[in-house]
Amino acid sequence: MTREELKRVHAAIERHAEAIVAIAEQIRRHPELGFKEWKTAALVEAEFRRLGLAPRTGLALTGLRADVVGGAGLVGAARSGW
Numbered sequence: 001m002t003r004e005e006l007k008r009v010h011a012a013i014e015r016h017a018e019a020i021v022a023i024a025e026q027i028r029r030h031p032e033l034g035f036k037e038w039k040t041a042a043l044v045e046a047e048f049r050r051l052g053l054a055p056r057t058g059l060a061l062t063g064l065r066a067d068v069v070g071g072a073g074l075v076g077a078a079r080s081g082w
Helices: 003-015 017-029 038-050
Strands: 056-059 063-065
Touching: 003 017, 017 038, 038 063
Parallel strands: none
Antiparallel strands: 056 063
16 A cells, blocks of 8 residues: 555545444444344444445354455455454
8 A cells, every 4th residue: 555545545534533433332332242243243234335335244154344446456345243
């Protein structure tokens, strides 16, 4: 990742900081056991869909991921079930 790409990622995180913190707080307030994160997985799936991503669900029970291809050809993924 180049310095400019990293700056763009940082700027995007800053723009969405309030929403990121709100999701984290919702997960923190409703903890779930490992491999039983059904509510967390549903929350993350809904957020992925809201962002226009196509999540793949059912990975390692409650895991999910959504691939993102950026303008610079970058590919990223996120998952529930940390």
